[in-house]
Amino acid sequence: MRTPDLHSLRLFLSVYELRNLTHAARRHNIAPSAVTKRIRELEIIYGVDLFVRKARGVVPTLAADDLSVKAKAIFRTFDETAEQMGAYAKGVRGHIRIASTATALLGGIGEKISSFSRNHPHIHCILMEQTSLANLSSLLDGSADLCFIASSAAVPPDVVTIPVLNDHLVAIMEPSHPLAKKASLEFRETLDFPHIGIGATSALSLQLDQMATQSGRAVDCRLRVTTYDTARYLVSCGMGIAVLPGSVITPFADKRQLAVLPLKDGWASRQILLCHRDGGTSAAARVFIESLK
Secondary structure, three states, X not given: OOOOOHHHHHHHHHHHHXXXXXXXXXXXXXXXXXXXXXXXXXXXXXXXXXXXXXXXXXEEOHHHHHHHHHHHHHHHHHHHHHHHHHHHHOOOOEEEEEEEOHHHHHHHHHHHHHHHHHHOXXXXXXXXXXXXXXXXXXXXXXXXXXXXXXXXXXXXXXXXXXXXXXXXXXXXXXXXXXXXOOOOEOHXXXXXXXXXXXXXOOHHHHHHHHHHHHOOOOOOEEEEEOOHHHHHHHHHOOOOEEEEEHHHOHHHHHHHOOEEEXXXXXXXXXXXXXXXXXXXXXXXXXXXXXXXX
16 A cells, blocks of 8 residues: 655645635645545545535545544644654753763862753763773763863864863872972972872873873872772871872862872863764754853
């Protein structure tokens, strides 16, 4: 059986509602003969008579009654689909998979995601906390739509970056540490003491190793941990110095009774970058990006 086209079904509904071929033709601005032809084609497709022709119009058959219900349901579905697709196009509905570093989340991105979710209840944010390198990998393999990384991470050429936050590295230590009385210090001064590092492959650890190498030294990393909480705790226990983003330290410094010294090195001022694939951003993700500006 052939499938009738939508225009024929619209003409059928007009004839069904108006009970008159001429009036239906006038509604659609076509000739009555064109309407008659379309109705006849529908009757051939379905193998039934849809109308009984009378001198002053037409009378629907039982088949026409049934077809009118189904045709209206078809157009209702199309209208609902068009409305939903229009909502997607405006970024009103959908989901966004966001991969973020802990630094970005604690530095203010967590609050921005929460605010965005309240203002856009039909867009669901799915959040993954990972390192900068892992975030870029998730973005490139398609498991994340957007990601937040440290500006020290190497970014592939097909990834678009947008600066969204500023951060500064600090050295933390227990108050009795020999360096604790300083107001600030250079990174090379910390290299005379044991360090507590965050993940050997994190963007921060790689950056610190690189800076130490450039000064002809190496970071004496006695401990490697995976979370800032653990690093802060071990520092408060006197097990070493940790160089960490200020955004993850300042809110907790008093609680742990830590000495917090900003690094004076120029490279210690960093940015948090929002990343997305060039030309591969969904409507919902574009709305989120716009909300950060």
